[in-house]
Structures are given as C-alpha cells and as structure tokens.
Amino acid sequence: MEQPPTISGESKKLPSSAILFGFxxxxxxxxxxxxxxxxxxxxLASAFHVSTMEGEAGYFVVAIALIVxxxxxxxxxxxxxxxxxxxxxxxxxxxITVSLSIVATAVAGFGLW
Numbered sequence: 001m002e003q004p005p006t007i008s009g010e011s012k013k014l015p016s017s018a019i020l021f022g023f024x025x026x027x028x029x030x031x032x033x034x035x036x037x038x039x040x041x042x043x044l045a046s047a048f049h050v051s052t053m054e055g056e057a058g059y060f061v062v063a064i065a066l067i068v069x070x071x072x073x074x075x076x077x078x079x080x081x082x083x084x085x086x087x088x089x090x091x092x093x094x095x096i097t098v099s100l101s102i103v104a105t106a107v108a109g110f111g112l113w
Contacts, residue, residue: 018084022077022094029076030069037061037068074098 041064044050045057074095081094 014086014090015084018081018086018090021080021084025076025080026073026098029073032076033069033072034065036072037065040068041065070102073102 038061041061044064045060048060050057050060077098078091078095081091086094
C-alpha cells in the first residue's frame, strides 16, 4: 500500500488509490448533484410558479440540476483527494483538471453554446 505524501516531501508520487477515489467521487458527485439539483429545481419551479407550457418547468429543473452538479462534482473530487492525503500542488492540479474537463464536455456535447 502506498503511503500518502508527507509534509517533508519524501514521497513525490500521487497514490493510485487517491486517483481511484477521486474518480469514484466524481461519479458519485455527478449523480448526487443531478439528483439534488433536480429536487431543488422542482421545488423552486413550484415556488416561483414557473409555467408548464411547452416544458418551461422542465427546462428550469434541468438548468438548476446542471448548475448544482457543476458545483457538487468538483467539490466532491477535491474533498476525496484531500481525505486521501493529497495536499499542495496535486490538489490544485486536480481542481484545474476537473474544471477544464467540465468546460470541455459542455463545449463538445451539450450544445450550451
């Protein structure tokens, strides 16, 4: 079993278990974010009296779910990496990688642009 990097910097390698847990946290974060966002969007659509004509309420719920997922997913990955003992530069690299992958996915396939 690989040891997490110490404060003195003895180990410079990123533990493979941290990568695995980061990936799993991302998958769980997407699912939890979309689920929580859909629930929140449904409540907000009802509270704001969003019209159901032509699927407006559905679009509103999907938009809220995507926004919540964009917040929850990187947060869950960073929390998992921090929990596995990843500190310093690797945590920043993980945040940048996740952010760029979310933007690339949005540009490539969701048709948001």
